[in-house]
Amino acid sequence: MSRRIGPRAPALVVVPAAIAFSLIVAPLAGLALAVPWRRLPDLLGAPIVVEALRLSLVTSLSAALICLVIGVPLAWLLARVPFPGRTLVRAVVTLPMVLPPVVGGAALLFAFGRRGVFGEPLADATGFVLPFSIWAVILANVFVALPFLIVTVEGALVSADERVEHAAASLGATPMRVITRVTLPSIGPSLRAGLLLAWARALGEFGATVTFAGNLQGRTQTLPLAVFVALESDRDAALVISLVLVVISLVLLVALRGRWWGAR
Amino acid sequence: MSGLRGRLVIRRHDFDLDVDLDVEPGSTLALLGPNGAGKSTAVDALTGIVGLDDGRIRLGGRVLDDPAAGVFVPSHQRRMGVVFQRHHLIPHLRVRDNVAFGPQAAGRRRRAARAAADDWIHRFELSELADRRPSELSGGQAQRVAIARALASDPEMLVLDEPMSALDVASRAGVRRDLAAILGDFPGPRLLISHDPTDVFLLADRIAVVEDGRITQTGTPAELRRRPATSYVAALAGRNLLRGSCVAGRIDLDDDDVTITSANTSVSGRALVVIPPQAIALHSDRPHGSPRNAWRTRVAGIEPLGDVVRVTLQAPDGLQADVTPGAIATLSLTPGADVWVSIKATEVEVWPA
Amino acid sequence: MPGHLLRVGAASVVFAQLVACGSTPATDRATELTVFAASSLTDAFDEMADAFESEHPGVAVRVNLAGSATLREQVLGGAPADLIVLADATAMAPLRSDGAIEGTEVVIATNDLVLAVPSSNPGGVEALSDLADPDLLVGVCAADVPCGRLADAAFAAAGVAASLDTREPNVRAVRTKLLDAELDAGLVYRTDLHDVGDRLLGIELPVAVATSYPLARLVDGPADDAVAADFAAFVLGSDGQAILAAHGFGRP
Numbered sequence: 011m012s013r014r015i016g017p018r019a020p021a022l023v024v025v026p027a028a029i030a031f032s033l034i035v036a037p038l039a040g041l042a043l044a045v046p047w048r049r050l051p052d053l054l055g056a057p058i059v060v061e062a063l064r065l066s067l068v069t070s071l072s073a074a075l076i077c078l079v080i081g082v083p084l085a086w087l088l089a090r091v092p093f094p095g096r097t098l099v100r101a102v103v104t105l106p107m108v109l110p111p112v113v114g115g116a117a118l119l120f121a122f123g124r125r126g127v128f129g130e131p132l133a134d135a136t137g138f139v140l141p142f143s144i145w146a147v148i149l150a151n152v153f154v155a156l157p158f159l160i161v162t163v164e165g166a167l168v169s170a171d172e173r174v175e176h177a178a179a180s181l182g183a184t185p186m187r188v189i190t191r192v193t194l195p196s197i198g199p200s201l202r203a204g205l206l207l208a209w210a211r212a213l214g215e216f217g218a219t220v221t222f223a224g225n226l227q228g229r230t231q232t233l234p235l236a237v238f239v240a241l242e243s244d245r246d247a248a249l250v251i252s253l254v255l256v257v258i259s260l261v262l263l264v265a266l267r268g269r270w271w272g273a274r
Numbered sequence: 275m276s277g278l279r280g281r282l283v284i285r286r287h288d289f290d291l292d293v294d295l296d297v298e299p300g301s302t303l304a305l306l307g308p309n310g311a312g313k314s315t316a317v318d319a320l321t322g323i324v325g326l327d328d329g330r331i332r333l334g335g336r337v338l339d340d341p342a343a344g345v346f347v348p349s350h351q352r353r354m355g356v357v358f359q360r361h362h363l364i365p366h367l368r369v370r371d372n373v374a375f376g377p378q379a380a381g382r383r384r385r386a387a388r389a390a391a392d393d394w395i396h397r398f399e400l401s402e403l404a405d406r407r408p409s410e411l412s413g414g415q416a417q418r419v420a421i422a423r424a425l426a427s428d429p430e431m432l433v434l435d436e437p438m439s440a441l442d443v444a445s446r447a448g449v450r451r452d453l454a455a456i457l458g459d460f461p462g463p464r465l466l467i468s469h470d471p472t473d474v475f476l477l478a479d480r481i482a483v484v485e486d487g488r489i490t491q492t493g494t495p496a497e498l499r500r501r502p503a504t505s506y507v508a509a510l511a512g513r514n515l516l517r518g519s520c521v522a523g524r525i526d527l528d529d530d531d532v533t534i535t536s537a538n539t540s541v542s543g544r545a546l547v548v549i550p551p552q553a554i555a556l557h558s559d560r561p562h563g564s565p566r567n568a569w570r571t572r573v574a575g576i577e578p579l580g581d582v583v584r585v586t587l588q589a590p591d592g593l594q595a596d597v598t599p600g601a602i603a604t605l606s607l608t609p610g611a612d613v614w615v616s617i618k619a620t621e622v623e624v625w626p627a
Numbered sequence: 628m629p630g631h632l633l634r635v636g637a638a639s640v641v642f643a644q645l646v647a648c649g650s651t652p653a654t655d656r657a658t659e660l661t662v663f664a665a666s667s668l669t670d671a672f673d674e675m676a677d678a679f680e681s682e683h684p685g686v687a688v689r690v691n692l693a694g695s696a697t698l699r700e701q702v703l704g705g706a707p708a709d710l711i712v713l714a715d716a717t718a719m720a721p722l723r724s725d726g727a728i729e730g731t732e733v734v735i736a737t738n739d740l741v742l743a744v745p746s747s748n749p750g751g752v753e754a755l756s757d758l759a760d761p762d763l764l765v766g767v768c769a770a771d772v773p774c775g776r777l778a779d780a781a782f783a784a785a786g787v788a789a790s791l792d793t794r795e796p797n798v799r800a801v802r803t804k805l806l807d808a809e810l811d812a813g814l815v816y817r818t819d820l821h822d823v824g825d826r827l828l829g830i831e832l833p834v835a836v837a838t839s840y841p842l843a844r845l846v847d848g849p850a851d852d853a854v855a856a857d858f859a860a861f862v863l864g865s866d867g868q869a870i871l872a873a874h875g876f877g878r879p
Contacts, residue, residue, distance in 0.1 A: 119807065119809060123807060123809045124764070124808065124809050125807060125808045125809065139764065141764075141809055142764060142766075142792040142793045171362070173358060173360070173362050174362045174363075174364060174365070176321065176323055176349065176356075176362070177356065177358060177362035177363075177364075177420075178364060178375065178379075179322070179348070179349035179350045180321050180322075180349055180350075180352070180354055180355070180356040180424075180427075181350075181355075181375050181376035181379055181423065181424070181427040182350050182351075182353070182376055182379040182380050182427055183350055183375070183379040184350050184379070185348075185350070187350075187379060188350075191364075191375075192364050195364075195366045196364070196365055196366060198366070220795075220796060220800075221800075223793075224766065224792060224793025224794075224795065224804075225769060225793055225794050225795060225796060226791060226792060226793050226794055227794075229792075230793065231794075238796060239769045239770075239771055239794075239796065240771070241696070241700070242694070242696035242697075242769065242771035242772055243696075243770075243771035244771075
């Protein structure tokens with residue numbers, strides 16, 4: 011056995027660190043202990059769980075992909091093109107990260123609701139009403155998740171070596187080709203991280219969704235909404251849905267960290 | 275083809291650049307200057323990373339940048355092959371695909387682009403590295419790939435931006451040899467940016483010295499050496515460059531019957547010897563002690579150069595020594611006078627050539 | 628109110644003996660009384676607390692407002708409360724079986740559902756049966772909260788297969804979306820129409836559905852039993868009932 015010598019961890023560091031970790035683990039342990047494991051197979055098949063799971067996966071994945079398609083270009087502009095008001099745009103973009111999601115939901119309603127600034131002309135012209143539809147869930151998810159993707163990708167772009175891009179341009183690559191063939195592949199890990207973060211955020215989204223999209227099983231009731239509703243009546247169902255959320259999130263985050271076992 | 279004709283004016287709040295750069299097809303102009311003189315800014319302007327504030331860049335029959343006329347050709351349409359200080363290979367692409375990047379960007383199909391790349395890879399003897407990623411290459415290998423990549427993009431002009439300054443001594447020789455070869459073969463104008471006089475004096479047909487954003491002198495290497503216009507040029511151009519054959523630190527010079535000893539014994543075969551003029555001591559009699567290098571020759575010329583006096587010697591022909599005005603008087607040096615030369619072996623730089 | 632009352636949920640609420648015992652009103656040291664009340668009682672109980680405090684100097688009433696299920700879970704989780712008022716008799720059952728309740732419950736008020744539409748009535752809704760129209764945007768409470776159970780009962784009683792677009796987590800959320808005209812129609816408590824002026828129109832249901840608000844004293848209440856009993860008596864007394872009536876609640 012080889013002995014690896016690292017810096018000795020002082021007690022003053024270890025103790026608060028252990029407290030911090032326990033603070034996160036204790037509620038999860040409480041959840042795991044409360045889960046009615048024997049009823050688990052039955053509850054997992056319950057319509058409220060199955061439909062919420064399906065809806066959550068569809069909406070959060072769609073939202074993450076939309077974030078990727080529209081977020082990467084914005085991140086690129088923020089990182090590469092000095093335009094007037096860039097600092098302000100950057101601040102605005104991160105706003106949904108700090109805003110209470112309910113506020114976000116209300117804001118979405120004021121903008122895209124049937125009587126909203128943009129929703130009303132849309133409804134008048136096309137008859138399409140966004141709230142209470144799956145599209146509203148996806149929009150709410152995109153609203154809260156987008157900053158996570160943009161911040162991650164912009165950070166990677168800022169620290170990426172721009173000279174490699176200059177070199178590619180000097181070889182005759184158009185700006186678009188530089189982005190697709192050089193820039194994006196070189197920040198691959200950050201793109202993946204941003205996508206997963208956005209997905210995880212969308213999956214856990216509650217406040218903006220319930221405010222903007224409402225709550226109807228099978229149409230707009232995602233896993234977090236199902237937990238909230240089930241807590242009022244069927245605690246076992248709520249626990250099982252919570253467990254499903256924890257497991258999916260954990261798998262996502264582990265994927266995000268890559269290798270996780272071992273001292274890294 | 276009329277080569278490169280450029281007047282580059284760039285104004286920054288703390289610095290401005292205003293240089294004329296003319297390079298004939300088939301010739302190499304070196305832009306030589308200290309760090310911060312504006313060389314990188316000039317490269318950025320030539321390659322289209324920044325636009326000119328004033329002036330004009332013309333390459334062959336095309337105007338690349340002319341702010342007055344509102345013309346600006348973006349980087350990817352300039353057809354300038356650039357080799358940077360660091361290789362800047364695309365990290366996720368293998369060597370072959372890095373070299374094929376230019377042809378592919380020009381619209382060649384993947385297979386044709388790879389075939390073109392393989393030609394260059396073969397010519398640069400990089401075939402064994404073709405499937406490696408940039409992170410698996412040494413500095414010298416990566417820089418040679420970068421040179422092959424620049425040439426594979428079929429440029430009208432070559433810009434070599436400090437191509438050797440990030441390399442270790444051992445890889446420098448290989449890259450320098452490659453550069454000498456490709457510069458010789460390349461039909462278009464070539465611009466070499468460097469702060470290292472050794473590279474410049476070896477590779478360039480003409481030299482433009484840039485200091486503080488302005489060209490302070492242009493000329494052939496011989497002209498600069500004979501008649502340095504500034505103390506910077508004097509210090510650089512004064513460096514004695516000699517060629518010879520080296521075995522275990524002993525160099526037989528090509529031009530004269532002189533053998534020089536260097537403390538560096540790592541080089542063998544053809545070699546380039548660099549001796550700073552300040553390192554050469556002059557004596558009226560055979561020097562005392564046992565300097566490893568001591569021989570007798572004659573003074574060919576004496577020229578005051580600021581606060582030192584540059585003495586040109588006959589053997590080896592053109593060897594230059596910088597001494598104080600006091601020493602001239604003490605040794606009563608005049609053109610034609612006999613003089614003893616001594617050089618410490620540790621002051622003699624040897625490079626593979 | 629037209630039609631007869633349909634009692635929803637277990638009508639196991641017993642009128643209280645809890646009240647009557649007239650203990651001495653005020654104590655000389657400052658006493659804090661904690662009351663957990665269902666969120667539909669928000670305005671009424673703020674007023675109730677003020678009125679009680681002015682009659683009982685030295686007593687400070689703290690009112691904690693939340694959905695009935697939340698309040699119940701908080702009490703079961705050990706939150707210190709002296710009195711609890713829920714919006715639904717059935718919601719009290721778990722507390723009773725847990726032994727958290729002292730004595731018996733007493734109903735302090737009733738409430739019933741009405742069909743509410745924005746005053747512009749964008750969907751042209753006239754009756755509960757219109758809610759079967761899939762083109763209308765219709766919202767009610769989630770099936771697990773009292774107002775949602777009542778809504779389901781109302782549709783069942785009227786034989787209407789409503790085309791619902793959302794089941795909001797609480798009745799205030801339904802009302803907010805009606806006020807914003809994001810919904811064409813919804814079922815809310817009569818009291819929810821009380822303080823919104825003419826911004827919402829109330830339409831009576833063909834078969835009325837009502838709920839009652841049971842009040843109970845909690846075993847682990849930190850305050851003096853006498854003070855808790857005083858407050859309960861005050862709520863059921865003429866002053867308390869007047870406050871509740873002023874906010875649109877029905878008599879028990």
